[in-house]
Amino acid sequence: MQIYLPIAEVSVNAFLLVGLGGLVGILSGMFGVGGGFLMTPLLFFIGIPPAVAVATEANQIVASSFSGVLAHLRRRTVDLRMGTVLLIGGLVGAALGLAIFNALREMGQVDLLVRLSYVVFLGIVGALMFVESVRALRRSARVGPTQPPRRRQRGWVQSLPFRMRFRTSGLYISVIPPLLVGLLVGVLAAIMGVGGGFIMVPAMIYVLGMPTKVVIGTSLFQIIFVTGFTTLLHATTNQTVDVMLAVLLLLGGVVGAQVGTRLGTRLRGEQLRVLLAALVLVVCGKLAYDLLVQPAELYEIGEAEH
Amino acid sequence: MIRALGLVALLLAAPAGNAQEVIADLDQTSVSIDSTFAGQEILVFGAFTADAPPDIVVTVAGPPEPATIRRKARRMGIWVNAAQAEVSAPAFYAVASTAPLDAILSPAADLRHAITLPHAVRSVAAGPGQSRSFVEALVRIRTASGAYRRDGEAVEVIGGRLFRTAIALPSDLTEGDYAARIFLLSEGAVIADYATALEVRKVGLERFLYRLAHDRPLVYGLMSLAIAIAAGWGAAGLFGLFRR
Secondary structure, three states: OEEEOOOOOOEEEHHHHHHHHHHHHHHHHHHOOOOHHHHHHHHHHOOOOHHHHHHHHHHHHHHHHHHHHHHHHHOOOOOHHHHHHHHHHHHHHHHHHHHHHHHHHHHOOHHHHHHHHHHHHHHHHHHHHHHHHHHHHHHHHHHOOOOOOOOOOOHHHHOOOOEEEEOOOOEEEEOHHHHHHHHHHHHHHHHHOOOOHHHHHHHHHHOOOOOHHHHHHHHHHHHHHHHHHHHHHHHHHOOOOOHHHHHHHHHHHHHHHHHHHHHHHHOOHHHHHHHHHHHHHHHHHHHHHHHHOOOOOOEEEEOOOO | OHHHHHHHHHHHHOOOOOOOEEEEEEOOOEEEEOOOOOOEEEEEEEEEEOOOOOEEEEEEEOOEEEEEEEEEEEEOOEEEEEEEEEEEEEOOEEEEEOOOHHHHEOHHHHHHHOOOHHHHOEEEEOOOOOHHHHHHHHHHHHHHHOOEEEEOOOOEEEOOOEEEEEEEEOOOOOOEEEEEEEEEEEOEEEEEEEEEEEEEEEOHHHHHHHHHHHHOHHHHHHHHHHHHHHHHHHHHHHHHHHHO
16 A cells, blocks of 8 residues: 655555554664664655654654653653753753754765764664674683673773762763763754664663663663754754654554564573664665665755755 | 547647647646555546657656765765755656657657656756766666666557556555656657646545644644653553453
């Protein structure tokens, strides 16, 4: 069934969109990531204009992370105080990111910026995760399931001023690192159309030293607001949020996330992380390939500048 | 059909003197884009009088829209947009004729009436000598995507006085005032022409959402957020039920 999207102004198959939403939903349920980093490139691929794909994906992430955070609130695994500090950084970052996005759009380089951001961040995160999870797999094969938990390293984070107590996380640290982490994720949300969970989660564990059980819920909590703010900014400055596209992706996404969560419980954590790392590296490799190899068509038609 | 009959009657009633003329109409004057729009075919038909059997060219064009064409070049090992040109070009352009255009249309007539594609695209701002390759690229890309079409055998002549052709509009059509032009050609030159309009509009939900997004962007943005929150809430609630 073909459906005409009012803002993207293209006609696409509705079942394809629901299916894509479902597929990415399964992955996001299995791995606990928003899935924006997969969905946005897939939307480019099926012919949605990049500006619309980025803005609409932000809107979709609001829904999936809201759904997720409700479950975490019930389990009391959200550090609201830490989330609020991250959020303040995140909102500033989102506004900054959109300003960069629009400036490069004027110069005709927004596509390059989006792709480069994907290659750099997916490459770094994918490689780190791959190395870490392969090492964990080997360790568990050698020593068995019982092993000492990794010691948290906080060194420089401890020495900064403006310290604050975060009870849920059991931390007493400076507010500067969480503000900076939030800022970075906010910039990424606006430029890449992603929630930024794939950056935020490792940063919370390894930089801030938060306990793993509150990381996902707290990350989701602040992502709702940052992507919500990003959606509003894109809607009011560029008119590029396609609500019909968002609804179709959502339908598949919420169902897929549930299926994915069940699948995820049958696999071991390290195996899941190796799979996710491989997936991230494949997406990164494809985008890098497109940047490095001479394209078949050197010209492209962009939207007009107003 | 009634319109078609009326047209024929009109032409038959007219004095068949030396005048060489063409009149035409479309089987519909407007195209509505709703959420199930998947492309549409419109019929262009009409009648003509000419001293000798003429060649006929029919064009259907979308409204001219500004577009930026960018050319990639290698900079520091990666392919980036390096040069650009601004043009004013229709998002849709179809040319149908009784025979391939190279054989029936002289370059002078083509230039004067802007019939074929490079002439129908207007260059707005580009370096001298640059604009040609950019316009050619635009035509090449849009021809490949089906937005620009050219069919050298699509116009059918019936009984030496009537003609008809079907133009397929693609599913990713944009809004605007489209124009259909009909040219009567003899030995490469235009001897008569006729133009009629086709209105393409979004309707229903498509129109509502598009207008809301552009007229009240804040309301539209808040609505998008509300839908997302409601969907997330609903999903969490439903899954909660399944778990119990």
